Amino acid sequence: MHVWWLCSLAFIMLSATKKRFLAGAFQMVHHRHRMPPTSRLFSTTSDAIYQEFLWLSNEIRKQEERYYNNPQNPSISDDEYDALVRREEALSQEYPHLLLKLQKEVNLGAQTTRAGRVGTTPLTTARVKQKHRQAMLSLENVHNTTQLLAWFERIRKKLVNSQVDTVTITTEPKIDGLSLNLRYTRQSTQWELQWAATRGDGKQGIDVTHAVRRCPAIPQILDAASLPLSGDAIEIKGEVVLPQSVFEKEGIRANFSNARNAASGILLRKETSGEQEDENWATKLSFYAYDLDLGSERKLDGQEALKVLLNLGFCTPQPTISTTLSILDDQTQWNETDITNLLGYHQSLMKHREGSENASSTWQWGDYEMDGCVHKVDEALFRAVLGNSNRAPRWAVAHKFPSRVGVTKLLDVTVQVGRTGSLTPVAILEPIDLNGVSVQRATLHNFRHLQQTLGGKSIPRETSVMVRRAGEVIPQVVGIVGEVNNHEQGTISLEAPTSCPACGSIVVAEREWTGNYDRGFVLRCGGPALLCPPRAVMALSHAFSRDALDVTGLSQNRIEQLMEAGLLKVPSDLFARPEHFTETVAALKSWGPKSAQNLVTTANKIANEGVDLSRFIYSLNIRFVGVHSSTLLAGLYGKVDSFLDDIEKVGNSNENDCLTVLFEDNEATKGIGPAVINALISFGQEEELVRAARALAKSVKVHDVSSTVSTQPVSGNFADLPFAGWSVVFTGSMPDMSRTKAQEMAKSLGAKSTPGSVSKSTDLVVAGDKGGKKLEQAESLGVKVMSADDFIELWQTYNVQSAVLDGKADK
Template sequence: MTRSPPRHADPKGNPYVESPPTDFEPASSLSADAAAEQAALLREAIREHDHRYYVEADPLIEDTIYDRLFERLQELEETFDLATENSPTSRVGGEPLDALETVEHVSPMLSIDNGAEPAAVHEFDERVRSGVADSGFDPEALEYVCEPKFDGLSVEVIYEDGEYVRAATRGDGREGDDVTEQVRTIRAVPGRLRGDPPERLAVRGEVFMPIDAFEAHNEALIERGEEPFANPRNAAAGTLRQLDPGVVAERPLDVFFFDVLAWEGEADRPGTHRGELAAFDAFGLKRTDLIEVVDDAEGAIAYRDDILDRRDGLNYELDGVVIKVNDRAACEALGSTSRAPRWAFAYKFPPRTAVTTVEDVTVQVGRTGRLTPVAELTPVDVGGVTVSRATLHNPAEMAALGVNVGDRVRIYRAGDVIPYVPEVVEKRSEGTYPFPETCPVCAAPVERDGPLAFCTGGLGCSVQLERAVEHWARRDALDIEGLGPERVEQLREAGLLDSLPALYDLTVMELVTLEGWGERSARNLIDELEATKRPPLADFLAGLGIPDVGSTTARTLARHFGDLDTLLDADEDDLQAVDDVGPEVAASIRGFLDAPENRSAIEGLRERGVDPEPVELADEDGDGPGPDALDGLTFVFTGSLAVARREAQDLVERYGANATSSVSGNTDYLVIGESPGQSKRNDAEANDVPVLAEDGFAELLAEYGIDWPPEA
């Protein structure tokens, strides 16, 4: 029997763990014993919340509720002299994950005191002015640097002699998880600094997932039948804690750097925080442009209000702004408490939540048959946007919430992310909404897989069929123009599309009888389909929609096995021999290929002439260049070459190199053909990346015994 891991606080005995009350009676009205008892419960609960937030990236409560619990504990400890050495108020929360190596930070990564009211900013300003005056500084000369407060995962990144050497999560503030290889895959993190950095530089940054990338990534997860992330912060945190850097590399993480943790060496350190941020520009460290220097609290408040107004137009999540004393000497004089610097303050944004009523629950069907419950709501304004639908994620989540039609629920919305229901605030119904036992589209039986539910109808389910065809036609698969969702649905409803292979049975005569189709558009689609009958093996595999196999993994599989039949015959041990394919992915691939309906679809495609081209494998035994000839090199291609760009990428990857789509500090060569893109050339210049014309690229390959252009 599997035992659950111990918790810092049991929700059955601690009211501050799940749905905690925050309307506290005045501390002065409590007896010493009652105050001590409440403080003990709060410490346990806050430790639990810290663990769920920092370690598991799976918070139980909203940030605003956590802040209120923390403030209450501070109030009790100060009023009744209850502070203890190990209280959450004396240290930054969170413990490193056991699965990753723990490393010590070069300097503590502290929290920041915060508040959500203008009065709190004025109080901070008064404390700072008093403190700097006591230390001999002129309070009238005080300046604050204001910058956004990013809602991601804080990391320490260290450079020595300009070279990237280590990265770690914040953890408990003094030690964190070593995520050096994971962060190395983030393109915004330079592998080498520009300019004249100090001999040792440790910087603090925030890793995040852009909102548009988050939405696309969640869509891909849902299509594969996997659990989507609740919000961009969880996506960033969950990704960075992946043990496999290859998985991290496939996910769209980004970073902003915002602080110096250590500056060692002969290079002069700027005397202001604004100067340090300017140095980041010189070093090639990405930072936000939304920075403003102000003279007083009113200027900081105006800055926060401006950023709040601009919040929904940004492609990343913010939960407030940070106000910092600009003069570094003044910061050192002010110092820090055991958990927070005295020279910085976070002015938080109001939460984007609202309470409304569930009018109905509908169940959506995804490409893989995954069923997702959706709450149909009485329309409500949430942060300036009218929300009438919110995801309930999966049957297990819906059951955990205990939600049903008629209940009053809280809705949370972050940017343009799909709103979701974090809690039921008023139970007005009996029980939980009964999840259907048959598919709402095709009436096939529903199967449960852990917290998820799936329709068993396969391609016999009209929604799954349409999504499978759309996936096959995607740009990163077979790239078939003219097969958008509306046309796919039209073809199915007309009886012309009852399977994926049936795409290749379509005729011009059949298409022109449909509304909106002319002879030209019909002929174009037939020509597009004909052109995909000998696709690259990687595109064919990506188009099948194998769970856990995106375009990058598809290319890796293609390079490893060479042809479709060899892959179809590979067992799980053979699959695990492929780079970045572990036991779970191998089992997923094998399960997909063994499913009768999927094997039938593959054979049906081949019967209609859709047969992928084998990949020419590097010479492992002969006299030619080996499969590792270009190992360690990274290429980016732009412009028109002698062959298609995909063929150039396949060629260098066949010999062990990496081919990426954008230039970074990790790029070894930018190869330019005719009419190259200017942005990539600018990036190459900025990152000191050598630029090769096509003839120079051919000469480089010749040094390794590789012919260019490759034979057809």
């Protein structure tokens, strides 16, 4: 009787539906990926490695030049740049003879690679430059505890011969900004800013005094009394940054890709630009000083220098910690236990950078981006003993965060079939450590993106690719590194498949939308979900999930075990079980008699007590039919047979049978859109799915809508409900009902929310058997407690009816 509204919209959408399956949807557009200019591969041959080496050397210098001369339009991110540098360093160490050859060929000597130079190569710009009194060196990097301990061992070996008993290590955040050197000269009783310059090549940098004079964070005049025993000029080194909060709020994001590039761009804007916008942005910059050169024989220890800088009115990197290490003898090395607090500091800093909810509250970090922390020998005397290399001090090291971007080899591309049947290309990679995790697989999103990123319809195997993993984001292939000129290892096809790799069904292409945004075509397996193994596992997992049939104790791994044992193919198999089911399940790996019996007990309870019609509909795993849509459909049909009959009729109908009253005229179906209608029609056309749905309806009692719980009271007056606006928490087991059912009943009594934990905002705790920790928390916070029996009696008193709306968005 309800088939009319389903059919009419199907007729309206017929032409759009047909367009989804046009063969032309398989044609993918090929574009060159921006991050390297062309797709390239290298085998392990000497010539191929050398060509990659040459490409990396040129590419890194090009990116440095872009960063320093055009910071508002960088072509790659900082992480991508770091990945190129790490790859260059790895090749330098593994192939020193090729490094020597490269240095001779490009005629740059040690500056051929990033490791051999400070900053960028000398700029060919006409802008004024200032010479640093002391070279502004880079820092050596360590990426893990092993490398950090190796640095400490070099320190220990150098100092043990100097008759030193202890050494102090100061640790501070490594601010990701633009290095700046400030020169102040003595004028009677004060020091005045003479000039400010960037690091440049380490020996001289670009003069940015004009911009710095507009920056309130940098004092223009210093009190001479605060600087005893200094020379005629002092130099203060630090990092200039644009606070992240300012970058987000002041409209600067539209002009720069990140806060670091924004700070660089604002400082390096030419004085003649004359834009008021530039003038205002310069006032937003912050400066963090970390080094003080007095211009005299007196050298300050690290902590002493920071105190002087604070007294002069500068901000310094905070917080800092100090660690004192004992130098006992020539044989005793330091280990992880000795530097536990340093490692803890680094972990807290990293969690802060990732925005983790578990970030340590012990530290108060600044409003700037960080890419690690810096460990420094604090004593000036020991710094002099340790000295510097040609590009970095030996007494300091940058302890970088785990890499989020790296370069590795592409071994293959496979196709992964998702729960909804979507086909996703996945890159199989030579293992690489990213952000502390070993990555061997990375998504390529879809086949259009795949061909744009990898540059065609095929690619040589073992191509060098760049991979990114940030936070908990799924690893993804960013682009290709180097040039493709070798096919010794064969090729990998990048063509979109025409059949499902899991079940052999035809592949269909559907246009996907997010709101009004067209995401392009998505390839999907066109066969029945329960006949496609990857989809079947996910479909069954969905059917047994909390919002559906609510079968506890069935993970995807366990579902796979039951499927492989021939015990589970469709949801009804769990409720209409064959003989010796329990014994067979108990014999499976990691199950045992108790787990098997618990599963059977749970299944029997669900079959006997039954489920709401809305939960039954949701368990069918119909595309676009989420919790809310399932509830609306349940309210429309009322009975499971009415729903299944209508679905089956629509599936067997043709266009002429659907010419009835317009769907939009029926107010009862408000909230059920075209996507849901199409999905219902498609479901009805798959006989296997309809048969599985009917089998489930026979094996599990499905409540009519009129016999289920509702959030709407008979009186219709929400304010009169006993839990109106309350936050109600359940603890312990509820008599003869699931936790989900009890939460629905609480909402029917007016509860605003039913969270899983007790807090100060909790209004009521309903305690069943074995209440446990939540009950203790309620008593300590003074939260009212009600027994489960009193709760049920209260609900029965109010006699609430009809179906619950869970309020969850459709998938």
